[in-house]
Amino acid sequence: MRVTIADVAREAGVSKTxxxxxLNTGAEVDAVTxxxxxxxxxxxxxxxxxxxxxxxxxSSRTIGMLIPSLTWPWVxxxxxxxxxxxxxxxxxxxxxxxNRGADSVTHFAGQVSxxxxxxxxxxxxxxxxDTITAMHRRGLPVVLVDDRGHHPEFPSVTTTNHAGGSSAAxxxxxxxxTRPLVITGRRDFGCVRDRLAGFLDVxxxxxxxxxxxxxxxxxxxxERALDGGGDFDCVFAHNDLIAAGALRALRKAGRRVPEDxxxxxxxxxPMARHTExxxxxxxxxxxxxxxxxxxxxxxxLAGGTIPDEPVVLPTELVVRRSAPAP
Amino acid sequence: MRVTIADVAREAGVSKTxxxxxLNTGAEVDAVTxxxxxxxxxxxxxxxxxxxxxxxxxSSRTIGMLIPSLTWPWVxxxxxxxxxxxxxxxxxxxxxxxNRGADSVTHFAGQVSxxxxxxxxxxxxxxxxDTITAMHRRGLPVVLVDDRGHHPEFPSVTTTNHAGGSSAAxxxxxxxxTRPLVITGRRDFGCVRDRLAGFLDVxxxxxxxxxxxxxxxxxxxxERALDGGGDFDCVFAHNDLIAAGALRALRKAGRRVPEDxxxxxxxxxPMARHTExxxxxxxxxxxxxxxxxxxxxxxxLAGGTIPDEPVVLPTELVVRRSAPAP
DNA sequence: CTGAAAGCGCTTACAG
DNA sequence: CTGAAAGCGCTTACAG
Numbered sequence: 031m032r033v034t035i036a037d038v039a040r041e042a043g044v045s046k047t048x049x050x051x052x053l054n055t056g057a058e059v060d061a062v063t064x065x066x067x068x069x070x071x072x073x074x075x076x077x078x079x080x081x082x083x084x085x086x087x088x089s090s091r092t093i094g095m096l097i098p099s100l101t102w103p104w105v106x107x108x109x110x111x112x113x114x115x116x117x118x119x120x121x122x123x124x125x126x127x128x129n130r131g132a133d134s135v136t137h138f139a140g141q142v143s144x145x146x147x148x149x150x151x152x153x154x155x156x157x158x159x160d161t162i163t164a165m166h167r168r169g170l171p172v173v174l175v176d177d178r179g180h181h182p183e184f185p186s187v188t189t190t191n192h193a194g195g196s197s198a199a200x201x202x203x204x205x206x207x208t209r210p211l212v213i214t215g216r217r218d219f220g221c222v223r224d225r226l227a228g229f230l231d232v233x234x235x236x237x238x239x240x241x242x243x244x245x246x247x248x249x250x251x252x253e254r255a256l257d258g259g260g261d262f263d264c265v266f267a268h269n270d271l272i273a274a275g276a277l278r279a280l281r282k283a284g285r286r287v288p289e290d291x292x293x294x295x296x297x298x299x300p301m302a303r304h305t306e307x308x309x310x311x312x313x314x315x316x317x318x319x320x321x322x323x324x325x326x327x328x329x330x331l332a333g334g335t336i337p338d339e340p341v342v343l344p345t346e347l348v349v350r351r352s353a354p355a356p
Numbered sequence: 357m358r359v360t361i362a363d364v365a366r367e368a369g370v371s372k373t374x375x376x377x378x379l380n381t382g383a384e385v386d387a388v389t390x391x392x393x394x395x396x397x398x399x400x401x402x403x404x405x406x407x408x409x410x411x412x413x414x415s416s417r418t419i420g421m422l423i424p425s426l427t428w429p430w431v432x433x434x435x436x437x438x439x440x441x442x443x444x445x446x447x448x449x450x451x452x453x454x455n456r457g458a459d460s461v462t463h464f465a466g467q468v469s470x471x472x473x474x475x476x477x478x479x480x481x482x483x484x485x486d487t488i489t490a491m492h493r494r495g496l497p498v499v500l501v502d503d504r505g506h507h508p509e510f511p512s513v514t515t516t517n518h519a520g521g522s523s524a525a526x527x528x529x530x531x532x533x534t535r536p537l538v539i540t541g542r543r544d545f546g547c548v549r550d551r552l553a554g555f556l557d558v559x560x561x562x563x564x565x566x567x568x569x570x571x572x573x574x575x576x577x578x579e580r581a582l583d584g585g586g587d588f589d590c591v592f593a594h595n596d597l598i599a600a601g602a603l604r605a606l607r608k609a610g611r612r613v614p615e616d617x618x619x620x621x622x623x624x625x626p627m628a629r630h631t632e633x634x635x636x637x638x639x640x641x642x643x644x645x646x647x648x649x650x651x652x653x654x655x656x657l658a659g660g661t662i663p664d665e666p667v668v669l670p671t672e673l674v675v676r677r678s679a680p681a682p
Numbered sequence: 683c684t685g686a687a688a689g690c691g692c693t694t695a696c697a698g
Numbered sequence: 699c700t701g702a703a704a705g706c707g708c709t710t711a712c713a714g
Contacts, residue, residue, distance in 0.1 A: 032471075034691055045701045050693060060699055077469035081416060082691035084407040085706050092450075092472075100436040103626060110426040113453045117463050122472055123451045124418075127439045137443050143403035145358070146418075146448055274630050281632075300429060304600050306607075306632030360707055371685045376709060386683055408707035411690050 248275025574601025
């Protein structure tokens with residue numbers, strides 16, 4: 031049988047109120063009494079039922095996290111950062127996906143209405159932004175991880191995409207490259223616009239092609255540029271998957287990397303060190319983004335204020351063989 | 357203000373009992389009354405509080421999942437399979453890690469005692485096996501994903517590791533390879549012993565080295581074999597990270613893959629298609645493992661019986677350039 | 683077919 | 699410093 035607060039109270043010869051106080055505030059309880067209660071709690075192995083506590087207190091000590099897909103190459107790091115932070119605060123972490131489309135969203139919305147969690151972390155919302163905005167307006171605390179520049183009305187954490195683009199350009203320029211091919215993700219993402227602007231500020235280019243954040247885009251981008259007689263001595267890919275596709279297409283075309291063409295990616299996903307040659311890339315601190323976002327949300331739940339301005343974490347150029355140091 | 361079952365009852369002119377019945381069993385309620393109640397529920401946008409339901413019913417409609425680390429390359433797939441299945445059943449998914457060591461385990465154990473979830477999915481428990489065994493004995497339903505051959509006392513889902521090893525050997529043998537170097541993971545993992553036995557059954561070898569499931573092991577394994585004058589024409593790596601390290605070491609030593617040495621890995625993590633050359637590997641159906649384990653647990657919670665024997669999913673050889681078809 | 687009442691296991695004014 | 703009682707929002711015998 032489950033041991034309840036009533037068992038502890040009886041055993042310790044006090045009221046449930048007193049047990050509860052020892053458990054929570056700790057204040058206003060006689061030291062001796064408190065010690066006895068704690069003793070009994072230990073002996074009985076009593077742990078308060080989270081369901082009951084939640085009901086009585088009106089909060090669940092759980093935060094929700096919504097991630098469109100769990101199989102993106104960098105979600106593991108974000109998730110780990112979030113999990114560590116949430117866990118250290120004694121909170122639970124409830125995970126949601128949009129993988130099953132409308133059904134997923136319905137399920138998710140239901141859990142929100144059911145008050146299954148106190149606050150929400152969202153990674154790159156795309157189709158769900160409206161839903162989430164509505165929830166936020168009804169009072170659900172929300173923090174975004176990488177808003178993709180949609181600049182919605184809630185707090186978020188992003189990275190220095192502009193500076194990241196510039197650092198890629200500066201690195202390439204320093205090693206004497208002058209004619210870049212730039213392959214971007216979808217232009218309606220703020221991060222894409224920022225990375226591009228940052229790059230072009232330092233190293234102008236008239237070879238800019240737009241695509242998706244996929245390997246196929248990288249492959250096609252390079253092939254088309256070569257077919258068009260494109261004259262480029264380096265590639266700035268807007269993420270590492272694009273860069274991997276570019277590497278492949280270059281090898282197939284007989285262009286040596288980095289001798290003929292240097293390549294720089296963005297993200298530093300685990301794969302980046304396994305391409306041939308290993309990828310020079312602009313690293314985004316995914317784990318720290320997760321930690322930071324979770325920390326902000328927890329601070330907000332604890333009654334603190336969450337910063338209105340996006341929190342911006344620094345990117346960092348990681349130099350590997352695809353674009354070596356000058 | 358939150359709308360409760362009392363609001364619905366009042367508005368519909370019935371008792372809370374009736375509303376509850378409409379919501380749950382649906383039985384024993386007059387069709388007209390039920391329709392009216394449903395109407396009111398819709399208008400008011402009523403959703404039962406999961407906390408209250410859980411308390412009253414003694415279950416949380418949530419399952420827990422414990423993963424030592426979220427950054428392993430294949431956890432994304434497993435997690436996605438679990439999330440989809442759990443979500444489709446209307447359950448919540450509570451995520452736990454052992455990343456913070458003893459603190460994590462304490463936090464986790466607390467949530468178990470607090471009845472925060474009804475059943476538990478565990479991925480490759482290592483240090484926590486004792487804790488989990490104890491919980492299971494106290495009545496917590498548990499299903500393991502990949503028990504690493506520890507053959508504990510609870511249900512689990514694994515893959516055909518033995519057959520997978522054999523398929524790698526058969527493939528290499530068919531393309532005329534006769535002198536394999538085998539680089540394994542830790543021998544105390546059941547999956548390692550199975551993969552090795554399966555391989556050796558088909559293609560004997562006296563060049564077997566043991567290591568960890570890391571790239572470094574692959575690199576060191578190849579280097580040492582070469583230094584020792586080892587005469588091998590193929591490598592069977594016990595996972596893809598080891599294989600990636602082996603590829604690197606081979607390239608550095610000037611051995612061509614696959615001309616001089618063919619390489620086969622295990623797992624088929626996303627990286628496998630990005631190595632140079634892309635990796636031939638024995639694929640484990642990670643997503644299906646997650647789906648299957650979640651399905652078993654949910655079936656158990658629904659009152660069904662969970663199979664005692666491990667559920668074994670088939671591996672599949674994926675042929676890429678590191679070990680092409682004969 | 684329907685409802686009053688007890689109960690799930692806590693917390694929190696309120697009173698002393 | 700301590701406790702009796704109400705309340706959180708549901709479900710579920712029990713009685714009709």
